[in-house]
Amino acid sequence: WSCRAVARSSCRAARWLRLPVHVICAAVSNRAGEAELTIPRLGTHEKTALATLDIFATDDVIARNRELARRMSESTAGLADHPHVAEVRQTGMILAIEFVKDRQSGERYDWRERRGLKAYEYALSQGALLRPIGNVIYLMPPYVIEPGQIDWLAGVARGAVDAACA
Numbered sequence: 001w002s003c004r005a006v007a008r009s010s011c012r013a014a015r016w017l018r019l020p021v022h023v024i025c026a027a028v029s030n031r032a033g034e035a036e037l038t039i040p041r042l043g044t045h046e047k048t049a050l051a052t053l054d055i056f057a058t059d060d061v062i063a064r065n066r067e068l069a070r071r072m073s074e075s076t077a078g079l080a081d082h083p084h085v086a087e088v089r090q091t092g093m094i095l096a097i098e099f100v101k102d103r104q105s106g107e108r109y110d111w112r113e114r115r116g117l118k119a120y121e122y123a124l125s126q127g128a129l130l131r132p133i134g135n136v137i138y139l140m141p142p143y144v145i146e147p148g149q150i151d152w153l154a155g156v157a158r159g160a161v162d163a164a165c166a
Contacts, residue, residue: 058069061143069093071147072139075154082158084165095139099161111136115164122163128156 049114055061072095079085079097086100086108101107109115116132123130123137131138137160139153 065093065143068141068143068145068147068150072141072152072154075151076157079154079158079161082161084161091139093143096136097139097157097161098136099165100135101165109165111135119160119164122134122160123156126156126159128153130157130160137164 009068014163072081072093073090076088076090076095076097079088079126082099083103084099086098087096089096089098099109099119101109111134115135116137119137120130120132128130131140137157139157141150141153145153
């Protein structure tokens with residue numbers, strides 16, 4: 001790698017990981033007085049960021065995640081008809097399921113009933129970790145998840161909604 005290529009890659013890592021650019025790359029002047037970007041001594045975090053960029057470049061993670069996100073959408077599509085689900089929304093690999101007392105009227109559960117916690121506890125008993133926030137549960141699987149595991153997770157989510165709304 002040339003110095004400039006490393007600097008470009010490092011700054012890209014900073015941008016993608018939403019890190020301040022100075023965390024990964026630093027500006028210095030060469031003898032001609034031109035500004036150049038170089039990498040100072042890299043710590044573990046910076047090395048990890050660069051290794052992550054290598055994985056994204058060689059394994060086509062984005063394309064795989066698009067397929068996994070599509071699978072999540074398909075696996076949870078049946079929840080849209082659940083009598084206690086107000087909405088299933090998704091952005092990439094994050095999917096949210098909002099549940100209500102009555103879907104037709106839109107009547108919500110009182111937040112003090114802690115229905116999200118009930119859904120969380122059910123999922124945990126099944127070996128899954130769902131993130132509850134109020135009456136919404138979030139599925140945020142790791143990028144290494146397999147399609148069959150997504151189907152299983154969707155089943156757990158359905159059971160979690162049933163348990164929370166019982």
